[in-house]
Amino acid sequence: MPKSQRVMGGDHAIPIERKIFEATLIKLWRQKSNIIAPLTQLTVPIQMRELVTVSAILLASWIAKDVVAFAPSPRVLWKSSRLSMSAETNEAKVCLETLEKRIKEGPDSLSSSEVSDLKAAMLRIEDYVDVLKIQEDSAAADDDDQSTGGSLEEQLYQAATQMDGHAVTKLLESGNVEMDDDTTNAAFWAVVNAVDTAEAADQPLSENVPIMLHHIFDADHKLLLKREKQTTNVTCMQPDDSVGVGGAARRMNYIFDDSAHKDLPLKEGRCCEGGDCCDACSRNFFPTFALTPESDLETFPELASFTFNNLEKVSAKTILQFVRLIERVRRTIAHEYGLPLSTILPLQAYSRKYVAGTTQKGGGGGEGDFVTLHTDEATHSGYHYSCVLYLSTQGEDFEGGSFVFNDPDPDAQTEAEMEAQKSDEENEALKALEQKILNGEELPEDDMVIEVADEDEDAYISLSDEIRKAGRKMTPFAPTRGAAAIFSSGWENMHEVEKITSGIRYAVPCFFTTCPVPQAHYDQMKVGKPKTDEDIADDWLHLLLAHRKEEPMESVGRVKELLMKWHCLCSPLSMH
Numbered sequence: 001m002p003k004s005q006r007v008m009g010g011d012h013a014i015p016i017e018r019k020i021f022e023a024t025l026i027k028l029w030r031q032k033s034n035i036i037a038p039l040t041q042l043t044v045p046i047q048m049r050e051l052v053t054v055s056a057i058l059l060a061s062w063i064a065k066d067v068v069a070f071a072p073s074p075r076v077l078w079k080s081s082r083l084s085m086s087a088e089t090n091e092a093k094v095c096l097e098t099l100e101k102r103i104k105e106g107p108d109s110l111s112s113s114e115v116s117d118l119k120a121a122m123l124r125i126e127d128y129v130d131v132l133k134i135q136e137d138s139a140a141a142d143d144d145d146q147s148t149g150g151s152l153e154e155q156l157y158q159a160a161t162q163m164d165g166h167a168v169t170k171l172l173e174s175g176n177v178e179m180d181d182d183t184t185n186a187a188f189w190a191v192v193n194a195v196d197t198a199e200a201a202d203q204p205l206s207e208n209v210p211i212m213l214h215h216i217f218d219a220d221h222k223l224l225l226k227r228e229k230q231t232t233n234v235t236c237m238q239p240d241d242s243v244g245v246g247g248a249a250r251r252m253n254y255i256f257d258d259s260a261h262k263d264l265p266l267k268e269g270r271c272c273e274g275g276d277c278c279d280a281c282s283r284n285f286f287p288t289f290a291l292t293p294e295s296d297l298e299t300f301p302e303l304a305s306f307t308f309n310n311l312e313k314v315s316a317k318t319i320l321q322f323v324r325l326i327e328r329v330r331r332t333i334a335h336e337y338g339l340p341l342s343t344i345l346p347l348q349a350y351s352r353k354y355v356a357g358t359t360q361k362g363g364g365g366g367e368g369d370f371v372t373l374h375t376d377e378a379t380h381s382g383y384h385y386s387c388v389l390y391l392s393t394q395g396e397d398f399e400g401g402s403f404v405f406n407d408p409d410p411d412a413q414t415e416a417e418m419e420a421q422k423s424d425e426e427n428e429a430l431k432a433l434e435q436k437i438l439n440g441e442e443l444p445e446d447d448m449v450i451e452v453a454d455e456d457e458d459a460y461i462s463l464s465d466e467i468r469k470a471g472r473k474m475t476p477f478a479p480t481r482g483a484a485a486i487f488s489s490g491w492e493n494m495h496e497v498e499k500i501t502s503g504i505r506y507a508v509p510c511f512f513t514t515c516p517v518p519q520a521h522y523d524q525m526k527v528g529k530p531k532t533d534e535d536i537a538d539d540w541l542h543l544l545l546a547h548r549k550e551e552p553m554e555s556v557g558r559v560k561e562l563l564m565k566w567h568c569l570c571s572p573l574s575m576h
C-alpha cells in the first residue's frame with residue numbers, strides 16, 4: 001500500500017481543525033523559541049495526522065513544562081511524526097482536547113490530575129512507537145516515495161527526516177532542489193535522533209550520519225551566503241623584526257608583555273608561519289551567523305561551557321550543534337579568503353565565559369571581565385584565521401564588553417608632532433601679543449592667557465584609558481547572540497574586549513590554521529584517514545560522540561586526532 005494512503009486512512013480522522021493548530025503553534029513558536037527547531041518541520045506540508053500528533057506532543061510538553069520539567073526528546077518527536085495507528089492518534093486526541101481547554105481557558109485551567117494524565121498519555125504515545133516498525137515502514141515506503149513523493153522539496157524533506165542519505169544525495173545532485181532552512185533543520189534533528197538511538201542501542205553509527213551531516217554543512221553555508229555580512233578589507237601586517245631591541249628579542253623568540261603590543265614595529269604582509277594564507281586580509285561581521293534557535297542555551301545548555309576535551313556529559317545534540325557552527329566558520333573562511341577547504345583546520349574552539357567583576361585566570365579561556373589588547377597569531381603562530389561567535393547580547397545579558405578592533409589612528413599626531421604644534425601655537429600667540437604691545441594697544445585681561453589646547457573638563461576619561469586609546473582608532477562591535485566576527489588572525493587585526501560592567505557574556509572563540517598536517521602524523525594514528533562512509537561514521541563516534549570518562553592524556557590525544565581529521569569528518573570522501 002502506498003505510504004500516503006496508509007497515513008491518510010480516513011477511519012481515524014481527527015475532528016480538530018488544522019488551522020487552529022497552526023495558529024497555536026505559531027503563537028507558541030513566538031513565545032517559546034526553545035521548541036522552535038522541531039516546529040519548523042511543520043511549515044512544509046505534512047500529513048494531518050502527523051501534524052496533530054507532533055502538535056500534541058509539543059503542546060503537551062510545553063504545558064507540562066510549566067508545571068514540572070518535561071520535554072520530549074528529539075527522538076520522540078521524530079518517531080511521533082511517523083505514527084499511523086489509531087491507538088496513538090486516540091491518545092493524541094485526548095491530549096489535544098485537554099490542550100484545547102488549556103488554550104481556551106488559560107494556563108491555570110488544568111488540574112494537577114489532568115497534567116498527570118497528560119504526562120501518562122505522552123509516555124504511552126512514546127511507548128507505542130516501535131523502532132522496528134518504523135524501520136520496516138520506511139523500508140517499505142521507499143519505493144512508494146519514488147512514485148508518489150510529491151514535489152521535489154517534499155521528497156527532499158522526507159528523505160532528510162528519514163535519514164536517507166543516498167536519496168538526499170541523489171535529489172541534490174539533480175540540481176533541481178536545494179535544502180532550505182526547514183529541511184536543513186529537520187535533517188539536523190533527524191541526525192541527532194539517529195545518534196541518540198544508536199547510542200541507546202549501543203550500535204555503531206550508520207553511514208547515513210556523515211552523509212547527512214555533509215549535506216547539512218553544505219546547506220548551512222549556502223544559506224549563510226544569503227544573510228547579511230559586513231566586510232572591511234585591511235592591509236595584512238606582521239612584526240618587523242629588523243627594528244630595534246624588540247626586534248632582536250623577537251628574533252630570539254622572546255615573548256613580550258601585552259602592554260607593549262600596540263607599539264610593535266610592523267611591516268606589511270602576511271606572516272602565516274608554516275601555512276598557506278590568502279595574501280588579502282579582512283574583517284567580516286555576520287549579524288545572523290547562527291539563527292536564534294541554533295544558539296539557544298535552553299536548547300543547547302552545554303554550549304555555555306563547551307570544550308572538546310570533556311564531552312562525557314555533553315548531549316549529542318550540543319556536540320553536533322557545536323561542530324556544525326565551527327564547520328560553518330571553516331567553510332566561510334575558505335569562501336572569504338578563496339582557500340581550498342581541505343587546507344583549513346580548526347586548532348582551537350571552546351566556549352568562553354566572561355563574568356563582570358572577576359579577574360582572568362591564566363591567559364587562555366578562564367573567566368574574567370575583559371581581554372587585553374592582543375593579536376591572535378601572536379598568541380599562537382599557527383592561528384591564521386579567527387572567529388568569535390556570540391551566545392549573549394550586549395545590553396540584554398551583559399553591559400560593557402564590546403569587542404574592539406584597535407588600530408593605529410592614521411590621523412593621530414605623534415608625540416613630536418603634538419609638541420611641535422603646541423610650540424607653534426604658543427609662538428603665534430606670543431607674536432600676536434608682541435604686535436599688540438608694539439602697536440601700543442590696550443590689552444584686555446583675557447589676552448594675557450595663552451590658549452594652547454582645548455580642554456573639555458566634562459569628558460572624564462581615566463588615565464589608563466587615555467594611555468590605552470592614545471593614537472589609536474577603536475572600532476567597537478556590540479556582540480549579539482548568533483552574531484559572529486571572522487577575520488584574518490594577523491597583526492592587522494589587533495583587538496581587545498572591553499571590561500564587562502555587569503552580567504555574563506558567553507562567546508565561542510575559534511582559531512583555524514592553514515598549516516598542513518604531515519602525512520606521518522596520520523600514519524601514526526591507530527586508525528588512519530577514513531576510506532569509506534562507515535569509517536567516517538566510526539570516527540564521528542570515537543572522536544566526538546561516544547560519551548566516556550577520559551584521563552587528561554587520553555582526551556588530549558583524541559582532540560588532536562579530531563582536529564587533524566576534521567576535514568575528513570566534515571566533508572564527503574570525494575573532497576578528501
Ligand SMILES: O=C(O)CCC(=O)C(=O)O
Pocket residue numbers: 352371376388402403495496497507509
Ligand atoms: O570574546 C571576544 O569577543 C574575543 C575573544 C578573543 O579575542 C580571543 O579569545 O582571542
Ligand SMILES: [Fe+2]
Pocket residue numbers: 374375376495
Ligand atoms: Fe582574540
